[in-house]
Amino acid sequence: MSKSSAFDSLMSITKRPPMVMVEGRGSWLTDSSGKRYLDFIQGWAVNSLGHAPEVISQTLSSQAARLISPSPAFYNQPAISLADLLTSHSCFERVFFANSGAEANEGAIKLARKWGSLHKQGAYEIITMVNGFHGRTLATMSASGKPHWQELFEPKVPGFIKVALNDLDATRAAITERTVAIMLEPVQGEAGVIPASQPFLQGLRQLADQHRLLLIFDEVQTGMGRLGSLFAYQQAGIEPDIMTLGKGIGGGVPLAALLAKETVCCFEPGDQGGTYNGNPLMAAVGCAVLETMLQPGFLEQVRERGVQLANGLRKLSTQHGLGEVRGTGLLLGMALPAGNGDAIAEAAREQGLLINAARPDTLRFMPALNVSADEVDTCLAMLDQLFAQQAA
Numbered sequence: 001m002s003k004s005s006a007f008d009s010l011m012s013i014t015k016r017p018p019m020v021m022v023e024g025r026g027s028w029l030t031d032s033s034g035k036r037y038l039d040f041i042q043g044w045a046v047n048s049l050g051h052a053p054e055v056i057s058q059t060l061s062s063q064a065a066r067l068i069s070p071s072p073a074f075y076n077q078p079a080i081s082l083a084d085l086l087t088s089h090s091c092f093e094r095v096f097f098a099n100s101g102a103e104a105n106e107g108a109i110k111l112a113r114k115w116g117s118l119h120k121q122g123a124y125e126i127i128t129m130v131n132g133f134h135g136r137t138l139a140t141m142s143a144s145g146k147p148h149w150q151e152l153f154e155p156k157v158p159g160f161i162k163v164a165l166n167d168l169d170a171t172r173a174a175i176t177e178r179t180v181a182i183m184l185e186p187v188q189g190e191a192g193v194i195p196a197s198q199p200f201l202q203g204l205r206q207l208a209d210q211h212r213l214l215l216i217f218d219e220v221q222t223g224m225g226r227l228g229s230l231f232a233y234q235q236a237g238i239e240p241d242i243m244t245l246g247k248g249i250g251g252g253v254p255l256a257a258l259l260a261k262e263t264v265c266c267f268e269p270g271d272q273g274g275t276y277n278g279n280p281l282m283a284a285v286g287c288a289v290l291e292t293m294l295q296p297g298f299l300e301q302v303r304e305r306g307v308q309l310a311n312g313l314r315k316l317s318t319q320h321g322l323g324e325v326r327g328t329g330l331l332l333g334m335a336l337p338a339g340n341g342d343a344i345a346e347a348a349r350e351q352g353l354l355i356n357a358a359r360p361d362t363l364r365f366m367p368a369l370n371v372s373a374d375e376v377d378t379c380l381a382m383l384d385q386l387f388a389q390q391a392a
C-alpha cells in the first residue's frame with residue numbers, strides 16, 4: 001500500500017500542522033527547518049521547567065544507568081522518596097503513582113467507589129461538572145462534561161451526575177443516597193480557564209462533610225506550582241480527600257499521581273496496580289522536578305511572572321477591545337469576543353509564538369514555570385502585533 005504523506009503511518013487522531021519538532025531548550029522549541037518558536041503551550045502545561053532542562057536530562061541518564069524497572073512487585077527508592085516529598089508538602093498521607101492524568105483519575109474513581117462499597121452501602125455516583133475534563137479513558141470521558149463527547153463511545157460508564165460549575169444549589173440538589181463523591185478541577189483548563197470560586201469550593205467541602213462524601217480535586221493541570229502555590233487547594237483554604245496530579249509533575253516525562261488521606265485509602269491487594277506505575281526512572285524525575293519547585297523563590301517567581309503576563313494581557317485586551325483575562329499564576333485565559341482563537345493561534349505559530357486556543361473564544365497561556373520576564377514581554381509584544389494585524 002502506498003502512502004500519500006510522510007505522516008501516514010501514524011493513526012490520525014487530531015489535525016496537526018505539517019512541521020516536525022526536533023529540539024527544545026527552556027521556553028524555545030525548534031522545528032526541522034530550523035525555525036524557532038517561543039513556546040507558551042509547553043506540551044500542554046506539561047514542561048513545568050521548560051524544554052529539556054538539565055536537571056531532568058541528568059536525572060534520566062543517571063537513573064537509567066542505575067535502575068529502570070525492577071517491576072511494581074518491589075519497592076524502589078525514587079518512588080519512596082517522591083511519595084515522601086509529596087506527602088510532606090501536602091495534606092495527604094498516601095500516594096499511588098500512575099503514567100497519565102487519566103489513569104490517576106481512574107484510580108480516584110475506583111478508590112471512591114471502593115470506599116462507597118465499604119462505608120456507604122454501595123454508593124457509587126460521583127457528581128462532576130459540566131465542561132469538566134478528566135481524561136480520555138472510558139470512565140474519565142464519562143466523568144468529563146465536554147458537550148460534544150456526549151454521544152461518543154456509547155454506552156458510557158454510568159454513575160456520573162453533571163452539575164454546572166460554581167452552582168452550589170444544583171450540587172446540593174444532585175446529592176442522593178447513591179452519591180459517594182464530588183469531583184472537579186479547581187480551575188477548568190480545557191474548558192477555557194474557568195476558575196471554581198472560593199465560596200463554591202468551600203461550600204463543596206461543607207456539603208461533603210454534611211453528607212459524608214469524598215471531595216476529589218483533579219489537579220492534573222492546576223497542581224505542581226502552576227497557579228503559584230504548590231497545589232490549587234491551598235489557595236481555596238480547604239483540603240480535599242483525594243487529589244490527582246499529572247502534567248507538570250513529570251516536567252515532560254509520563255508521570256502522574258493519586259494522593260489520598262489515610263482514612264480514604266481502602267485499596268486491597270489486587271484492586272489497583274500497573275506495569276510501569278511508580279517505576280524509578282519517572283519517579284526520579286518527579287523528585288528532581290519537585291525539589292526544583294521547592295527551592296526558595298521558585299513559586300514566588302511563578303506568581304510574579306503570572307501577574308506580569310496577566311497585567312500585560314489586560315492591557316492588550318483594553319487596547320484591542322478584547323475580552324476578560326481569567327486564571328491565576330501561569331494558567332491564564334483571555335476571552336476573544338470575535339471567536340477567532342484558532343486563526344490567532346495559527347497566525348501566532350507562523351510568526352514563531354505557540355499559544356493554544358482552548359476554545360474558539362479563548363486563548364490559553366501555560367508557559368514554563370521558570371519563563372523569564374523578557375520572554376513574557378516578548379510574548380506580549382508579539383501578541384500586540386498579531387491583534388493589530390487581525391483587526392486590519
Ligand SMILES: *Cc1c(COP(=O)(O)O)cnc(C)c1O
Pocket residue numbers: 099100101102103105133134135136185189190218219220221222246247
Ligand atoms: C490533561 C488533563 C487530564 C488528562 O491527563 P492525561 O495525562 O492526558 O491523561 C485530566 N485532567 C485534567 C484537569 C487535565 O488537564
